[in-house]
Amino acid sequence: MSDLTIRGLRVRVGVGARAFDAVDGVDLDVPSGSVVGLVGESGSGKSTLARGIVGLVPPRGGSVLLDAVDHARARGRRLADLRRRVQLVFQDPRASLNPRMTVGEAIGEAVAAHRRGSRQERAAEVARLLELVAVDPALASARPARLSGGQRQRIALARALAVRPDVIVADEVTAALDVSVQGAVLNLLRDLRRETGLSLVVISHDLAIVRYLSDSVAVMHLGRVVEHGTIAEVLDAPRHPYTRTLIESATAAAPSAAVPVGEAPDPLHPPSGCRYRLTCPVGPAHDAGRRICLEADPGAGAAERAHRAACHFAPGVAGG
Amino acid sequence: MSRLRMLTLGQRALLAALGLFVLLAVLGPVVWGHRATQLDVLALDQGASSAHPFGTDGLGRDLFARTMVATRLSLVVAAVTTLLGFGIGVVAGMVPLLLGPRARRAVEGTIGLLVAFPSILLVLLVVAIVGPGVKGTIIALGIAAAPPAARLTQTLAAAVGDSDYVAAARLVGVRPGRLLRRHVLPNVASPLSLQLAQAMSAALLASSALSFLGIGVQEPDYDWGSLLNVGLDRIYVVPAAALGPAAVIILASLVLNAAGNALAVALAGERPAHGRRAAGDAGTVPVPEAAHAVAGDGADDAVLRVTDVSVRFPSAHGSVQPVRGVSLAVGAGERLGIVGESGSGKSLTALAVAGLVEHGTVEAAAIEIDGTELRTLSRAERDRLLGTSMAMVFQDPLGALNPVRRNGRQIVEAARAHLGMERDRALAGAAARLRELGISAAERRLTQYPHELSGGMRQRAVLAMGLMTEPRLIIADEPTTALDVTVQRHVLAALRQVNEEHGTAIVLISHDMSVIRSFCERVLVMYGGIVVEEVDADRLDRAAHPYTRALLAAVPDMATDRDRPLATIPGRAVAAEDAPDGCPFAPRCAYATDRCRAERPALVPRGTPQPVACWHPQAMTAELSQEAR
Numbered sequence: 009m010s011d012l013t014i015r016g017l018r019v020r021v022g023v024g025a026r027a028f029d030a031v032d033g034v035d036l037d038v039p040s041g042s043v044v045g046l047v048g049e050s051g052s053g054k055s056t057l058a059r060g061i062v063g064l065v066p067p068r069g070g071s072v073l074l075d076a077v078d079h080a081r082a083r084g085r086r087l088a089d090l091r092r093r094v095q096l097v098f099q100d101p102r103a104s105l106n107p108r109m110t111v112g113e114a115i116g117e118a119v120a121a122h123r124r125g126s127r128q129e130r131a132a133e134v135a136r137l138l139e140l141v142a143v144d145p146a147l148a149s150a151r152p153a154r155l156s157g158g159q160r161q162r163i164a165l166a167r168a169l170a171v172r173p174d175v176i177v178a179d180e181v182t183a184a185l186d187v188s189v190q191g192a193v194l195n196l197l198r199d200l201r202r203e204t205g206l207s208l209v210v211i212s213h214d215l216a217i218v219r220y221l222s223d224s225v226a227v228m229h230l231g232r233v234v235e236h237g238t239i240a241e242v243l244d245a246p247r248h249p250y251t252r253t254l255i256e257s258a259t260a261a262a263p264s265a266a267v268p269v270g271e272a273p274d275p276l277h278p279p280s281g282c283r284y285r286l287t288c289p290v291g292p293a294h295d296a297g298r299r300i301c302l303e304a305d306p307g308a309g310a311a312e313r314a315h316r317a318a319c320h321f322a323p324g325v326a327g328g
Numbered sequence: 329m330s331r332l333r334m335l336t337l338g339q340r341a342l343l344a345a346l347g348l349f350v351l352l353a354v355l356g357p358v359v360w361g362h363r364a365t366q367l368d369v370l371a372l373d374q375g376a377s378s379a380h381p382f383g384t385d386g387l388g389r390d391l392f393a394r395t396m397v398a399t400r401l402s403l404v405v406a407a408v409t410t411l412l413g414f415g416i417g418v419v420a421g422m423v424p425l426l427l428g429p430r431a432r433r434a435v436e437g438t439i440g441l442l443v444a445f446p447s448i449l450l451v452l453l454v455v456a457i458v459g460p461g462v463k464g465t466i467i468a469l470g471i472a473a474a475p476p477a478a479r480l481t482q483t484l485a486a487a488v489g490d491s492d493y494v495a496a497a498r499l500v501g502v503r504p505g506r507l508l509r510r511h512v513l514p515n516v517a518s519p520l521s522l523q524l525a526q527a528m529s530a531a532l533l534a535s536s537a538l539s540f541l542g543i544g545v546q547e548p549d550y551d552w553g554s555l556l557n558v559g560l561d562r563i564y565v566v567p568a569a570a571l572g573p574a575a576v577i578i579l580a581s582l583v584l585n586a587a588g589n590a591l592a593v594a595l596a597g598e599r600p601a602h603g604r605r606a607a608g609d610a611g612t613v614p615v616p617e618a619a620h621a622v623a624g625d626g627a628d629d630a631v632l633r634v635t636d637v638s639v640r641f642p643s644a645h646g647s648v649q650p651v652r653g654v655s656l657a658v659g660a661g662e663r664l665g666i667v668g669e670s671g672s673g674k675s676l677t678a679l680a681v682a683g684l685v686e687h688g689t690v691e692a693a694a695i696e697i698d699g700t701e702l703r704t705l706s707r708a709e710r711d712r713l714l715g716t717s718m719a720m721v722f723q724d725p726l727g728a729l730n731p732v733r734r735n736g737r738q739i740v741e742a743a744r745a746h747l748g749m750e751r752d753r754a755l756a757g758a759a760a761r762l763r764e765l766g767i768s769a770a771e772r773r774l775t776q777y778p779h780e781l782s783g784g785m786r787q788r789a790v791l792a793m794g795l796m797t798e799p800r801l802i803i804a805d806e807p808t809t810a811l812d813v814t815v816q817r818h819v820l821a822a823l824r825q826v827n828e829e830h831g832t833a834i835v836l837i838s839h840d841m842s843v844i845r846s847f848c849e850r851v852l853v854m855y856g857g858i859v860v861e862e863v864d865a866d867r868l869d870r871a872a873h874p875y876t877r878a879l880l881a882a883v884p885d886m887a888t889d890r891d892r893p894l895a896t897i898p899g900r901a902v903a904a905e906d907a908p909d910g911c912p913f914a915p916r917c918a919y920a921t922d923r924c925r926a927e928r929p930a931l932v933p934r935g936t937p938q939p940v941a942c943w944h945p946q947a948m949t950a951e952l953s954q955e956a957r
Contacts, residue, residue: 049812064495091499104492108514117510121501156900164496171500186669186901187839188916191882191894198893213813220884220894243886257813259886 010174012038012061012094012207016070017080019053019060028276029068030056032231033307035316036209037224038175043201043208045218045239047254048228051275054211055099057228058179061209062096063087074174092122095168099180101160105152111138111163112148118170137166140203141196158189162196169200175207176200182217197221215258219243227251230273230283232307237315247317247324249290282306282320290321339590346587349580353400360393375566382572385558395555395573402551403580405465406532412470413531414524417477422512424482425489426504439482442475451538460543469534473527480523484516525588529581536577552577630657630696631717631800631833632681637692639676639685651676652857652907655931658801661831663824665848665865667841667879669901673857674837678803682720683710698800715746719794723806725786728793729778735789736774743796754796761792764829765822784815788822795826802826805837820847841868841880853879856902856912859931861940872936872945875913911942919944 019031030053038044048054059065061072063082071078072090079090098104105114115134119125125133135145141162152160161181168176178197182190198221201208210221218225219239226236227250235248246252273279273286285291285301292298300320307318314324357364368388376383382391420439424432454468488494494511502511538544539553540560547554552573559570639651651673658664668674680690683702695702697717702710722728729738739761740754749757755774762770765788778786787807794802804823808816824847827834838844844851845865853861853876861873871877881895888894899916908914914924924943931941 049814062499064499088501092501096496096499098492098496100492104496106493106497106511106515109510113510117497117502117506118500121503158900167496167500187841187879188669188882188897188901191884192896194884195893195896215813216884216886216888219886220888220890253814255886257817 010075010093011040011073012036012175012209013073013076014038014061014070015073017057017060017067017072018069019056019065020068021056021065026276030231030275031060031067033070034228034231034233036226036233036236038207038209040174041201041205041207042224043210043222045222045225046209046211046228047213047215047218047225049213051230052228053231054213054228055179058096058177058209058211061177062094063090064096092171093173094175094177095171095173096177096179097161097164097168097181100184101157101164102152102184104164105160107152110149110151111143111155114163115148115167115170118167122171133170137170138163140169140200141166156189157185158192161185161193165196165200169204173206175209177209177211179211180213183212183214194220215254227254230275230278232283232318233316234284234307234318235315242315245324247313247315247322248284248319249288249321250284251317253289282318284319342583342587342590345583349399349403349583352396353403356396356399360390360396363390363393364397365389373562373566376568381568382559383562383566383569385569391555391559391569391572394550395552395576398551398555398573399576399580401462401545401549402532402536402553402577405462405469405535405545405551406528406584409466409469409531409535410473410524410528412466413473413527414477414520416470416474417479418481418520420474420478421481421483422485422508425485425508425512436482439475439478443479445475447472447475451534452543455538455543460538461546462549465535465538465544469531469538472534473531477520477523477527481516481520484519485512488512488515522588522591525584525591529584529588532577532581532584552580629660631660631698632656632658632835633694633696633699634677634681635692635694637677637680637690637695639673639680639688639690641688650857651680654854654857654859656852656859658833658835660800661827661833662850663827663834663836663848665844665851666835666837666854667839667844667851668854669839669879671856671901671903672854674854675805677854678720678805678835678837682714682718682803684720712746715742716797717799718801718803719791719797719799721787721790721794721802721804721807723809725783725790725810726778728790729786731778733777734774735776735778735781738778739774739789739793740796742793746797749796757796758792761795762789764825765792766818782815783811784818787811787819791819791822791826795830795832798830799832801833801835803835803837806839807836808843809838809840816843823847841883842885856907858912858928858941860913860942862931862938863940864938867937872934872938872940873913873942874917874919874944874946877946919946 014034014036017031017034018029020027021030022028034057036044046054046057056065060067063079067080070080072080074090074093079086082090112131112134115137116130119130119133134148138145138148143159143162143166147155147159152163155163181197182193185193194217197208197210200206208221210218212218222239224236224238225242226233227242227248228234229250235242235246235251242251243255246255273283279286281303282288282291282301282305286293288301292301298321304320306320310316310318313322366389368384371380371384371388373386374380374384380390380392382395384390420435424435427435450472451468454471455464458464458467489512494507497507497511535544536551536553536556539551540557542557545551545554555573556570556577559566559573563570634657635655636653637651637655638649638653640647640649650671654673654677666674666677676685679685680692681695697713700713702713705713729735736755736758739758740749740751743749743754743757744751758774759770762773767773767785767788773781773785773789778789781789802823807823808819811819820843823834823836826832836844836847845868848865851863851865851868852859853863853873855875861871861876863871863876868876868880871880878895878897882897884894897916902912902915908925910925910927911917911920911929914920917924921943929941929943931939933939934942934945936945
């Protein structure tokens, strides 16, 4: 197993005048065997980051290091190696399984892509993988349409596991599932990590899911990681106001009075200085004296602050 | 051959006609071959007669026989031409998927250019180079058919290439050749095959046209087009000589086209219907009498009272009934939650109340708003009552707003139509509403268009629209599901404020138990089209129905024990047409007995403080938090 380290990753999306860096200089550490949660709202760049990490979209800058080997902008064999070792499981299993291939074909294809073997060996490996994700091996001959959403997501997981990856990036894997089967898929992820020693990057908009599965958490806002620390540290003592808002939204009942909101920032033209300042509850919108938020990017000194918080007014310093 | 059985009579007739043409192509030269070439100097240029239905040509050959014989060449030329064109087109259309972005754009651009090039010029050019005749016709028309086929393939393949399953296959290391063969080709094949029949029909017309012009099939070969050419010289003398081949050309091309569509229908029918079993008559199971008991506090001041409402849709197997006998009452100023998974019938129940169910039938013993039975009213009266006393907020605020009209106009519309409010006064009221709901610069927002607002603002604008008539009830169907968590809070706060300041009753429909729990006073839990439990929000942890308890335990919250697995519910959520005769949850329930599978439990108190539709209520045994976590 290996450590995944991401440094200054930038991924551009869109074309022409509407192109922008949906991931804009992200640092992320996924030590071997750990589970890192990535939480953020829609438009924060979580899914683009996931596609950048696995090499589905070429990054514009930065590095994706697997055991200190840089895979960013890899081609040919290096890209194939990165792709094998870092797998992505998609949000909607209805879209991520080919409707015209049986379960056995979809998983068997992944098995065959990296290992030679007889037909029997492949079938045995498919059966082993199906058992690993708690799906009846008899379903190997079924097509996805016959399966429930939860089963399909397990199949997608089994396909990712078939190439024996070091890291699995799980992008909102329960968001498209019915409530009653979400728990089972979350349990499966948790068990897989224990049984296989995999590293996991769990991406979700739901802080409770990230909290349940992860050892550490990175909070994303508008293409940047604004806070990164262990689950206990970040949830007990959040340093970034955005993290605090997320935690309040996940725990507290709705506020009793309507809360005025500022304009949400436009990703094409992000605000100067701090990108969160337009809606920040402690920023210049509420305290006009805090001019620094308009002028300086708080990401610059983040490494010195506790939890690498990208906020000029974050309490505490690194290690404190 | 079960696919064939699904076709209508007309579609079968078309396929039969197609078969007839194929048969004619095979047998035509065998049966009529001799007559078609037999010279008869005694019968030159004759008119139609019983011996020669289409007359004879200048050498006395029977034109009917020649038309029949020409079937083979005409159809073969059309088929080979089409296959050639599609062969080139499909390969050219798939190639871009394998290329880098720059080369891909070059190939796509070339295809676009060729599509734009007038195909008649292309055909004439190729015929001039290759020379007229069967070979020239096939090559020219095949090349002309390639660009549109390439464009179609490229469009279809690009969509498949962007799909998650192709991305996933790339990630696990599937090689490009296999990617095209196993993933792309099968998924573009069926739309392409539909196009094939149409293209063949077009090729038939085109090859006939070439022959008619004299630059297609040359003597001694002949097809329908060249027969038409011969016949046209004498059209005023012997109409049948021209009209016969013409009619055959038209008929063949129509049959090809229509049979292609019929095949398309047959192929579409092959697609699995999402694994649903035949419904049987599950939808017609009578609901036990006692299940009609009204879920609600029975207070006389109910703003909404619904008794035994059912919704039925026609389906391939008779009909399905996704809502089966739901009763509820909403007290004045109450915050009622309806929680359930997709397919539970929660949204349809709301739509049925508002008279918004399309393509289905709504049956109900009573639907009363403010004590007025809706169905005793005329349509105009009903619209007015619904328009003024009830407002609905849906999941997607963009769908509820007209994108080309200013927000202000839309927000005041109902108030002006139903209450006759003046424009200026209405707009001032709208601005006040928006401010109340926490929207800054309200006057400016009114002059903007919906796309200029953020998602949270849009949802509040829709809420403001509903509030303009000061309704006594708001039904909000997943109002925050499409919104981010931080924005979700704000919209819920706005709803809460409306409830507290105006005493407006609110029905909140959601799949999200945490939203329901934090917002509502009383909760109805729906599953498989029925209400399975009614419970106060602060008693949810002591819910009696196994489904309610499982639903609560299956989703982590910020207090869930990280060291223990989440509770799970085996199986999948029941689809309306699959709902069993007994308790809909029985197949997934750990406590289910034979009785549960045979007999549907009514929604009544069962030693529980509130009604529960379960033969084995769990409330007395243990608290959920101890049992499941």
